[in-house]
Amino acid sequence: MGESMKVVAVLYPGGEAAKETPELLGCVENCLGIRDMVASYGHELVALSDAGVELDKHIPTAHVIIATPFWPAYIDGKRIKKAANLRVLLTAGVGSDHFDLAVAAESGVTVAEITGSNVVSVAEHVVMQILILVRNFLPAYRDVIAGGWNIGEDVGRSVGGNAGAHDLEDKTVGIVGMGRIGQRVAARLKPFDVDLRYYDFRHLSTVEEQYLGVRYMTLDSLLKECDVVSINCPLTPETEGLFNRERLGSMKKGAYLVNTARGKIVDMDALAETMREGHLAGYAGDVWYPQPAPPDHPWRSMPNHAMTPHVSGTSLEAQKRYAEGIRDCLECIFEGRPLDRDYLIVAGGKIVSPSYSYAYK
Numbered sequence: 453m454g455e456s457m458k459v460v461a462v463l464y465p466g467g468e469a470a471k472e473t474p475e476l477l478g479c480v481e482n483c484l485g486i487r488d489m490v491a492s493y494g495h496e497l498v499a500l501s502d503a504g505v506e507l508d509k510h511i512p513t514a515h516v517i518i519a520t521p522f523w524p525a526y527i528d529g530k531r532i533k534k535a536a537n538l539r540v541l542l543t544a545g546v547g548s549d550h551f552d553l554a555v556a557a558e559s560g561v562t563v564a565e566i567t568g569s570n571v572v573s574v575a576e577h578v579v580m581q582i583l584i585l586v587r588n589f590l591p592a593y594r595d596v597i598a599g600g601w602n603i604g605e606d607v608g609r610s611v612g613g614n615a616g617a618h619d620l621e622d623k624t625v626g627i628v629g630m631g632r633i634g635q636r637v638a639a640r641l642k643p644f645d646v647d648l649r650y651y652d653f654r655h656l657s658t659v660e661e662q663y664l665g666v667r668y669m670t671l672d673s674l675l676k677e678c679d680v681v682s683i684n685c686p687l688t689p690e691t692e693g694l695f696n697r698e699r700l701g702s703m704k705k706g707a708y709l710v711n712t713a714r715g716k717i718v719d720m721d722a723l724a725e726t727m728r729e730g731h732l733a734g735y736a737g738d739v740w741y742p743q744p745a746p747p748d749h750p751w752r753s754m755p756n757h758a759m760t761p762h763v764s765g766t767s768l769e770a771q772k773r774y775a776e777g778i779r780d781c782l783e784c785i786f787e788g789r790p791l792d793r794d795y796l797i798v799a800g801g802k803i804v805s806p807s808y809s810y811a812y813k
Contacts, residue, residue, distance in 0.1 A: 456494060456496065457495040457496070457515040457516065457785075457786070458495070458496045458498065458510070458513050458514050458515050458516070458537070459486075459490055459495060459496065459497045459498070459514070459515065459516045459517075459518065459782065460498045460500070460507070460510045460511075460514040460516070460517050460518070461480070461483055461484065461486075461497065461498070461499045461500075461517075461518040461519075461544075462500060462501065462502075462503050462507055462517070462518065462519045462520075462523065462524075462525035463478060463479055463480040463484070463499060463500075463501060463518075463520060463523060463544075464478065464479055464480065464501060464520070464522060464523035465479060465480055465481075465501045466480065466481045466482065467481075470482055473768070475768045475771065475772065476768070476771065477771045477772060477775040478520060478522065478544060478545075478766055478771045478774070478775070480499050480500060480501045483497070483499040484518070484544060484774075484775040484778050484779070485775050485779070486775070486778065486779055486782060487499075489779060489782065489783070490782065493786045495786065498510055498514075501523065503519075503523070503524070503525040503526065507525055508531075511531050511535045511538075512534055512535060512536060512537070513537060514535055514537060514538055515537050515538065515539050515540070516538075516540045516541075516542060516782070516785060517535075517538065517540075517541050517542070518542045518543075518544055518778060519541075519543060519544070519550055519551075520543065520544045520545050520766070520774075521543065521545045521546070521547045521549075521550065521762065521765065522545065522743070522762045522763070522765070522766050523743065523744070524550035524743055526550050526742075527541060527550065527552065528552045528555075529552045529554075529555035532552060532555045532556055532559050532561060533555070533559070535561075538559070538561050539561065539562065539785070540561065540562045540563075540564065540781075540785055540791075541556060541561060541562070541563045541564075541798075542563075542565070542778055542781055542782075543563075543564070543565035543797075544774045544775065544777075544778050545565065545566060545569060545570055545765055545766065545770075545774050546565055546566065546567060546568070546569060546570055546571065546574075546633075546765060547565065547686060547687070547713075547714065548563055548565045548797050548808075549686065549687040549688070549714060549716075551563055553797065553798055553803050553808060553812065554803070554812060556798045557798045557801050557802055557803055558801070560801055561798065562791065562796070562798060562799050563796075563797040563798035563799075564781055564791050564792075564795040564796050564797060565795060565797055566773065566774040566777030566778065566781075566795060567632075567794045567795055568632060568773075568794070569770055569773040569774035569777055570764075570765035570766065570767070570770035570773065570774060571632045571633045571636055572636060572769075572770075573764060573765050573766070573767040573769065573770040574633050574636075574684075574712050574764045574765045575633055575636035575637045575639075575640055576640070577712055577738065577760075577763075577764035577765075578633075578637045578682050578684070578710055578712050578764070579637065579640050579641060581710050581712070581736035581737065581758055582620065582625070582641075582680055582682065582708065582710055582736070583620060584736060584758045585680075585708045585710070585733070585734035585735075585736050585756075585758055586617075586618050586619075586620050586623070586680065586708060587617050587618070587620075588606065588607065588615070588616055588617035588618075589758075590758055591605070592606035592607075592617075615706055615708075615733030615734065615756075620644050620680075621644055621645045621646065622645065622646070623647070623679040623680055624646070624647040624649065624677055624678045624679050624680075625641055625647065625649070625678060625679065625680045625681075625682070626648075626649045626650065626651065626669070626674040626675070626677070626678035626680070626681045626682070627648065627649070627650040627651075627666070627681075627682050627684060628650070628651050628652075628674070628681060628682065628683050628684065628685055628694075629651075629652055629684035629685025629686070629713065630650045630651075630652040630656060630666070630684075631652070631684065631685070631686075631807060633684045633712075634650065634652070634682075634684040634685075635664060637682055637684060638650070638664040638665070638666050639664060642664065642665045646680075648664070648665050648666040648667070649666065649667050649668070649669045649674050649677070649678060650666045650667070650668060650669070650674075651668070651669055651670065651671045651674050652668075652685070653690075655668055656668070671694075671699075672699070672702065675699060675702050675703045675704070676702060676703070676704060677704065678703075678704060678707060679704065679706075679707055679708065680707065680708045680709075680710070681703065681707060681708070681709050681710070682710045682711075682712075683710065683711040683712070683713045683717055683718070683737070684712065684713055685713055685717065686713065686714070686807045686808060687713065687714035687716055687717055688808055688810075688811035688812070689811050689812070690810075690811040691714075691717050691811070692716050692717065693716065693717070693718075693719050694717050694718075695709075695711075695717060695718040695719060695722075695723070696719045696722055697719060697725070697726070700718075700719070700722055700723060700726045700731070700732070701726065701731060703731070703732060705731055706732070706733045707732055707733060708732065708733050708734045708735070708736070709732055709734075709735050709736075709737075710735075710736045710737055711735070711736075711737035711739055712737050712739060712764045712765075713739060714739050714741070715739040715740040715741035715743070716741045720741065720749075720750060720751065721750065723735065723751065723754070724750035724751060724753075724754050727754040727755055727756065727757065728754070728755065730755075732756075733756065734756040734757065734758065735751075735754065735756070735757045735758075735759075736757065736758035736759065737759060737760075738761060738762045738763055738764045739762055740759075740761075740762065743762060744761070745761070777795065780792065781795065
């Protein structure tokens with residue numbers, strides 16, 4: 453069977469929900485459903501939720517480290533260099549920016565993620581959050597919870613600094629990042645009869661644009677014209693801080709911004725200031741930096757926001773898909789077979805995923 457390997461999985465704590473919901477595979481208690489499988493190959497599995505001191509104890513002896521974007525273990529260059537046995541970094545989900553891809557490539561460490569496992573889940577979440585903002589859902593919900601029935605306040609523009617309740621139809625919606633998730637967002641928004649625009653480092657083909665009903669624009673032009681902007685691009689050195697103070701200020705006044713990509717794509721303090729100033733009508737998303745977000749994170753107290761704790765890509769169906777993908781990857785590793793090419797982010801000392809490689813030239 454070869455040498456014994458150590459697999460370290462860093463996953464979110466499920467608590468009582470883990471017992472009540474066996475489908476909650478992404479939590480540390482249920483550990484992606486891989487405990488018996490890893491043991492059957494004669495290897496060691498360590499499952500923990502502490503991505504700090506406890507994880508550091510195991511890094512020098514780990515052969516495989518598994519993390520998720522929802523409860524990330526930030527495996528930076530220093531940690532990779534301390535991991536003498538490390539062969540593979542696996543993301544249970546989509547988006548591997550919590551790993552230092554450049555150092556992984558230099559160190560000969562393979563990085564893989566379960567591509568496509570939660571793209572539908574995230575796209576649905578984007579559409580939901582757009583509607584929550586545009587229809588002014590949260591003020592109305594809080595009204596009825598408090599025992600009220602204040603239709604004027606719930607629909608009107610001025611109360612509490614909100615922008616009022618609107619139809620999404622006929623609005624101009626911009627999608628920043630037209631990959632698997634961005635394309636699904638466009639497909640789901642098309643029936644709402646919106647004017648769809650997009651920006652990406654590459655153009656879609658004419659056929660793809662016609663099928664999705666989208667039109668390419670430069671980023672700065674898109675921000676000035678769109679009523680709603682959805683961020684769906686990966687976090688890379690080029691996109692970190694992409695939405696800085698200047699770009700946020702250049703957005704159409706009263707626009708809505710939705711970010712289900714990564715928190716660091718938007719400047720944390722600049723967004724909080726922009727929201728307090730009332731330039732944007734609302735911000736939604738479920739990605740933060742760092743994660744878990746501290747209690748005093750400025751986005752928690754922003755006006756007119758609809759944030760969630762990075763749950764968009766981890767529905768129960770998505771957890772089943774990425775758990776199955778992790779199992780497939782581990783079986784390949786244990787049996788000495790190559791990983792699925794679609795999963796590979798870093799391989800053979802190179803960043804091979806088009807989503808990342810363009811930014812690491």
